[in-house]
Amino acid sequence: MKLRKWTAIARPYTASIRAHLVLIVFASTLPILGFAAYLLVWNNTIQREQVELQLLNTARAARVTVDAEMQAAITTLETLRLTSALDTSDLDEFRRQARAVADQHQMWTGLILVEPDGQQVINLAAQPGQPLPNIADYEIFKRVLATGKPAVSELLVGRVLPQPLVGIEVPVFREGRIRYVLGTSLLISSLRDRLRQLVASPELLAGALDSKHIVAVRTDSEDVTRRTTLPWLSNAIRNQPEGIFYSLDDAGSRLAIAFNRSDLSGWTIFVWAPESYLENAANRSLRALYIGGAALVLSALLLTFLIVRRIERPVARLSAAADAYVRGMTDIPSMATGVHEVDKLAETLREAGLERRRLADERTQVLVEEERRERAESLAAQAQASEMQFRALADAMPVLLSYVGTDLCYRFANRTYEDWYGIPAERIRGMPARDLIGDEAMRQSQAYIDRALAGEVVRFEKPLALPGGDVRHVAIHYIPRRGAEGSVEGFYALLVDLTERKRAEDHRQLLLNELNHRVKNTLTTVQSVARQTARSASSFREFYEAFESRLLSLAETHDVLTRENWRGASLREIVQVSLSPWSVESGRFEVAGPDVRVSARIALALSMALHELATNAVKYGALSVPTGGVALTWEVEDRDSGRVVMLRWREQGGPPVMPPTRKGFGSRLLERGLPEELDGEVDLQYSSAGVQCAIRFTVGQETP
Amino acid sequence: MTAEQTALTGKRIMVVEDEAMIWMLIEDSLVDHGCTAVGPLSRVDDALRAAETETVDAALLDVNLVGVPVYPVADVLARRGIPYGFLTGYGEMGLRDEYRGRPVLKKPFTQKGLIELVTTLVTPR
Numbered sequence: 125m126k127l128r129k130w131t132a133i134a135r136p137y138t139a140s141i142r143a144h145l146v147l148i149v150f151a152s153t154l155p156i157l158g159f160a161a162y163l164l165v166w167n168n169t170i171q172r173e174q175v176e177l178q179l180l181n182t183a184r185a186a187r188v189t190v191d192a193e194m195q196a197a198i199t200t201l202e203t204l205r206l207t208s209a210l211d212t213s214d215l216d217e218f219r220r221q222a223r224a225v226a227d228q229h230q231m232w233t234g235l236i237l238v239e240p241d242g243q244q245v246i247n248l249a250a251q252p253g254q255p256l257p258n259i260a261d262y263e264i265f266k267r268v269l270a271t272g273k274p275a276v277s278e279l280l281v282g283r284v285l286p287q288p289l290v291g292i293e294v295p296v297f298r299e300g301r302i303r304y305v306l307g308t309s310l311l312i313s314s315l316r317d318r319l320r321q322l323v324a325s326p327e328l329l330a331g332a333l334d335s336k337h338i339v340a341v342r343t344d345s346e347d348v349t350r351r352t353t354l355p356w357l358s359n360a361i362r363n364q365p366e367g368i369f370y371s372l373d374d375a376g377s378r379l380a381i382a383f384n385r386s387d388l389s390g391w392t393i394f395v396w397a398p399e400s401y402l403e404n405a406a407n408r409s410l411r412a413l414y415i416g417g418a419a420l421v422l423s424a425l426l427l428t429f430l431i432v433r434r435i436e437r438p439v440a441r442l443s444a445a446a447d448a449y450v451r452g453m454t455d456i457p458s459m460a461t462g463v464h465e466v467d468k469l470a471e472t473l474r475e476a477g478l479e480r481r482r483l484a485d486e487r488t489q490v491l492v493e494e495e496r497r498e499r500a501e502s503l504a505a506q507a508q509a510s511e512m513q514f515r516a517l518a519d520a521m522p523v524l525l526s527y528v529g530t531d532l533c534y535r536f537a538n539r540t541y542e543d544w545y546g547i548p549a550e551r552i553r554g555m556p557a558r559d560l561i562g563d564e565a566m567r568q569s570q571a572y573i574d575r576a577l578a579g580e581v582v583r584f585e586k587p588l589a590l591p592g593g594d595v596r597h598v599a600i601h602y603i604p605r606r607g608a609e610g611s612v613e614g615f616y617a618l619l620v621d622l623t624e625r626k627r628a629e630d631h632r633q634l635l636l637n638e639l640n641h642r643v644k645n646t647l648t649t650v651q652s653v654a655r656q657t658a659r660s661a662s663s664f665r666e667f668y669e670a671f672e673s674r675l676l677s678l679a680e681t682h683d684v685l686t687r688e689n690w691r692g693a694s695l696r697e698i699v700q701v702s703l704s705p706w707s708v709e710s711g712r713f714e715v716a717g718p719d720v721r722v723s724a725r726i727a728l729a730l731s732m733a734l735h736e737l738a739t740n741a742v743k744y745g746a747l748s749v750p751t752g753g754v755a756l757t758w759e760v761e762d763r764d765s766g767r768v769v770m771l772r773w774r775e776q777g778g779p780p781v782m783p784p785t786r787k788g789f790g791s792r793l794l795e796r797g798l799p800e801e802l803d804g805e806v807d808l809q810y811s812s813a814g815v816q817c818a819i820r821f822t823v824g825q826e827t828p
Numbered sequence: 829m830t831a832e833q834t835a836l837t838g839k840r841i842m843v844v845e846d847e848a849m850i851w852m853l854i855e856d857s858l859v860d861h862g863c864t865a866v867g868p869l870s871r872v873d874d875a876l877r878a879a880e881t882e883t884v885d886a887a888l889l890d891v892n893l894v895g896v897p898v899y900p901v902a903d904v905l906a907r908r909g910i911p912y913g914f915l916t917g918y919g920e921m922g923l924r925d926e927y928r929g930r931p932v933l934k935k936p937f938t939q940k941g942l943i944e945l946v947t948t949l950v951t952p953r
Contacts, residue, residue, distance in 0.1 A: 637918070641892060644917025645847055648936040652853035659856070725894065729848065797848025800870040 141439055142432045149424045157417045164413050175402045176368050176380065179328075179395055183366065183382040186322050186330050187393040190315060191386050193231060197292045197308055198274045200225060205296040205306050219246050231314040233285050238293075238305040240269065245304075249285045257283045268293045268305050276389035278334035279312070279351065288312040290340070290389075316341050319393075327401045333357065335390030361385065361392050370399065438466040445473050454481030519549075524598075524619035527605070530577060532557045535614065544590055565589065569600070576602035576615040585622065597626040642690075646682075650675065656789045674735060677702060681731040685724045693727040695720045695769070699756060702734035712747060717758035720769060722823050729801035730771075730819070736790035737773050737817060746778030746814050753777055766822040775814030783810040836943070837862035839950050842878060842887040844901060845915065846870040846894050850935070854888065857939050858946070872896045879904040886949035887912040888933070891922060899924065911949040 139147075204225055209217035215237070222235045226248055234249035242260020250256055259265050264277035277291035293307035319330040320343050332341040337358040338351050360369050366384040373379050380402050383394035438461030445456050456477040459470040518525050519539035527536040537552040545552070545560060558566045565588065572582045582602040587595050601618040653674050661667035680701045684693050696719045703713060722730070738747070738754075746752030758771035775781075784791060791808060794817065798806045804821030841858055843865045845851040855865040866884055869875040872893050879887070879901050887905050889898045891914050898914075905912045913931035916922045923932065933945050 637922075641917045641922075644935040645850070648853070648917075649847055649849040651936045652849040655853055655856060656849075732849075792852060793848065796868065797852055800846075800851065800868045801848045803871065 141436050142429075145428045145432050145435075146425065149421070149428045153421050153424050157420070160413055160417065164410060168410070172402055176382070179380060179382040179397060179402075180366065180368050180384070182323060182328065182330075183384040183393055183395040186319055186395060187384040187386050187391075189318055189322055190332065190391065190393055191388050193310060193315065193318065194276055194290075194292060194386075194389055197229070197232070197310060198276075198294060200229065201292065201294040201306050201308060202274065205294060205304075210296055210304060211298065215246060219248070222246065223248055226308070229308075231310050233282065233287070233289055233309045233311055236307045237296075238265065238307065240302055240305070247284055249282075254284070259283070262291070264291050264293055264307075265305060268295050269302060272297070272302060276335075276391070277309075278336045279338050279340040280309070282309060285309075288340075290315070290334070312341055313346070316343060316346075319343050323395060325397075328395060328397050330393070330395045332394070333361070333392045337361075337392075340391065357381075357394070361394075373398075435463060437461065438463040442466045442470055442473075445470055449473050449477055452480075453477065454484065523621070524617070526552075526617045527614055528557060528573075528617055529614040530612070532573070534560070544596075546591060562589070572600070572602055573615075576604050577612050579604050579606070579612050588619070596621050596623040598622060646678075650678070653678070656792070660788045670739070673705065673739065674732070677705070677731060677735040678728075680704065681728055685727060688724075690724045692721045692723050695722050695727075695730075695758070698722070698727045698731050699734065702731045703738055703756075705735075706738055706742060706747065712753040714753065714755040715757070717756075717771070718760050720760050720767060720823060722769075726802055726821060726823065729798055733794055733798050733806075733817075733819065734773075736793055737815070740790050740815065741775055741778070744779075745781065746775035749778055751777045752814075763822070766824055768820065768822050771819045773815070773817040773819075775816070778814050780812050781810050781815060834861060835947055835951060839863045839885040839946075840866055840883065841946060841950075842866040842869070842875075842882060842884040842910075844869045844875040844878075844887065844893065844898060845890040846892075847890075850890075850915075854942065857942050860939075861943055861946075863946070870894070872898060872901065875901045876904060879908070879910075884910060886910065886946060888946070889914050891916040891918070897924075899927065902927065902930075913945050913949055 204222065207218060207221055209215075209221060218237065222237070226232050226235045234247065236244050236248075236259075237246035238244050238259060242258040242262075242265060244256035244259060247256050262277070262280075264275045267275045272295050274292070274294040277293075280289055280291050281287065282289050289309040289311050291307055291309045293305050295302045296304040296306050298304075315332070319332070319341060323330045323343065330341075330343045331339065333354075334340040338353055356371060360371070360381070361367070361383050365387075366382075368380065368382040371379050371381060378399040379396050380399055381394055381396040383392050385392040438459070441459060441461065445459075449456055454477040456470070456474040458474050459467050461467055461470075515538075518536075521538060522540065523538075524540050524544065525536075525538040526534050526541065529535050533554055533556050534552050535554075537549050539549050541547070541552050541560075542549045547555075547560070552560060561569075568586060572584055576582050581604065583599065585597065585599045588598045589595050599620045599622050601616075601620075603616040603618070604612045605614050605616060607613040654671055657671045657674065658667050661670060681693075681698065684697055684701055695717070696715075699715060703715075706713075734756075741747040741752075741754055746754055753776060755774045755776070756772070757774075758769055761768045761770070787795075794806055794808050798804075798819065802819070802821035804819065806820075807816075807818040809816040836858075839862075841863050843851060843854050843858070845854065845868065848868065848870070851865075851868040851870070855867070858865045866878065866882055869878055870893060875889075875893070875898065887901075887910055889902055889905075889912055891898050902912055902914075913933060914923060914927070915933050915935060915937075917935045923930070931945055931948060933941060
């Protein structure tokens with residue numbers, strides 16, 4: 125349901141079918157309900173008047189009852205006053221007669237006889253010998269004297285009998301004037317009992333106000349001695365002898381109060397009831413109306429709902445169909461709702477929808493054709509760009525990258541193939557792998573290829589022989605490619621050149637092994653030096669000095685060799701380093717010879733030999749005296765086998781030389797060790813003029 | 829140098845070692861125990877010749893002789909039934925697979941270790 129703008133007051137209110145039908149229900153039921161309600165109110169009014177009248181009648185009846193008691197008392201007193209005993213003022217006789225009368229009236233409290241001056245002369249209620257009061261001040265007494273007629277008092281409290289009561293007095297005339305006043309009194313409690321008998325219903329209460337409007341009797345209260353006045357009650361009854369009015373009680377509930385005033389006594393008798401007492405009957409009728417009315421409306425609504433269902437659904441479907449049409453749908457269903465107008469409208473909508481679809485289809489056909497053509501062109505362009513991008517990427521990679529089909533022919537090969545195999549990449553595509561890499565390589569790779577074609581990702585390393593004899597160590601990955609159905613359609617081959625890395629690794633391992641070998645050998649050499657130094661030393665100090673000197677000489681030579689990467693050393697440098705501990709004596713060394721490169725092994729051996737010769741010279745030989753000197757000279761001669769070096773050590777000017785009695789470390793090294801180390805010859809002579817040592821060895825031709 | 833009379837007394841031990849200082853060290857130890865050190869031998873060809881011709885009770889072979897493996901010498905000794913042990917800075921890992929299990933003396937070595945090895949070699953099994 126669309127919201128419509130209120131453009132004019134005349135525009136009808138817009139609501140759903142359901143709302144309209146509900147309105148109909150209320151339109152038809154409400155007048156009936158209203159009429160029923162009117163009847164009820166009317167009936168209620170009548171009933172209320174009835175009940176009020178009933179209440180008023182009760183009040184009248186109560187007043188009559190009270191009046192009857194009082195009138196009876198007056199009549200009795202009027203009869204008694206005629207007695208002859210009073211003619212003669214025979215009070216004893218009168219007392220006897222009065223007692224007899226009083227005994228017949230249970231409500232009476234007794235009987236009094238009063239002199240006109242107010243002095244009681246007889247009081248039946250008094251004890252014998254009790255002084256009797258004067259009642260001249262009583263209003264009733266004054267009234268009787270003034271009017272000469274019987275009178276009824278207001279509420280009194282007896283002076284002899286201290287109880288609430290109402291006095292009734294009549295004048296006693298003798299010889300034309302009042303000789304006595306004769307009186308009696310009724311107990312208020314007796315009056316109350318009478319009223320209680322009269323209003324038997326527990327909801328009804330009765331009471332009386334005396335002529336002074338003091339509450340004299342209440343059926344719901346025993347105590348009236350407080351002489352209470354009720355101003356609201358006094359006001360209500362002041363100007364009317366009888367009536368009915370409403371008021372609130374102390375608790376705030378509404379009361380209906382009926383009253384009736386007695387002409388005889390001036391007392392007002394009233395009866396009151398809670399308003400509910402009056403309304404109960406009317407309420408019963410109203411409740412029936414509520415329940416009946418509600419049932420009526422509900423059943424009408426239920427019926428309406430059933431009818432609405434029959435109409436609303438078809439209309440809702442029609443509305444939905446119309447909405448669908450508005451939204452542009454074309455397949456509006458036809459309907460069989462059971463509501464003729466709805467079905468017909470739906471059919472019209474359906475036909476309109478079909479017509480719209482036919483038109484739209486024609487338009488769409490054209491658009492789709494156009495779009496399809498554009499998309500195809502775009503896809504082709506994208507594919508071409510993507511292909512070029514991929515090629516550029518693959519060609520830029522420093523690896524062999526190819527895709528091989530199940531027939532083992534290349535489908536793709538990147539430019540690195542061209543670099544390695546010297547065949548243009550375009551020609552490799554389509555070429556059988558065997559033709560490119562050769563039978564041998566194919567044989568080595570076959571097992572891996574089989575695994576890749578079985579769907580496994582394969583990685584292995586192997587040397588790869590290239591055309592021209594170059595061999596490269598490669599890591600090979602075969603990555604199978606699966607087609608849409610999951611079967612392997614071929615595999616990607618990725619070959620990474622590890623040759624350089626492999627070479628570096630091998631070299632590193634070689635160096636490590638060599639270093640280890642050398643360190644161990646050096647340590648063992650040091651061990652040997654230590655042991656042999658120890659053999660010839662006569663004291664620890666001597667051992668230590670000699671050992672230290674040999675160790676430092678060895679270390680110096682190592683330094684030289686390390687500087688040269690252990691590829692060899694200059695002979696001259698070795699000589700200088702070996703003799704450096706005695707450099708202060710440099711003037712006493714005559715060193716001469718062409719420079720020549722020697723191997724590390726020869727350098728070490730020579731260094732140790734020279735160190736021993738020099739040490740010996742300083743201790744025992746030419747350098748042990750200031751006049752001695754050493755000539756160290758060498759010559760180089762080129763031979764077919766290499767360059768032969770002839771090195772001579774000649775001491776002169778020293779003390780006469782005696783051949784050693786036993787061979788020490790030095791001579792042992794020189795004579796036995798050195799020839800082996802140098803693969804040469806050593807001639808050591810202890811001639812008397814000075815030690816002479818000739819060392820002959822060959823250096824490799826590769827060392828210039 | 830007086831040597832106690834031991835299992836080694838009078839034995840001839842061939843020592844193939846390219847470092848003269850080390851050769852001398854071994855010779856000292858052997859001589860101390862009453863042996864004779866045959867050598868020095870620092871080249872494979874010299875060592876091969878000695879292995880073929882010398883009469884020795886056992887041999888000590890440095891694995892690496894100036895960069896050349898000593899294994900051919902070991903093969904000749906084995907053929908002749910001469911017991912031998914290796915000297916190497918690498919330990920047993922430095923040996924070729926087929927020679928693993930042979931007695932090996934790691935450099936540097938103690939006197940005691942050397943003598944124990946030689947004693948093992950010359951003791952008939």
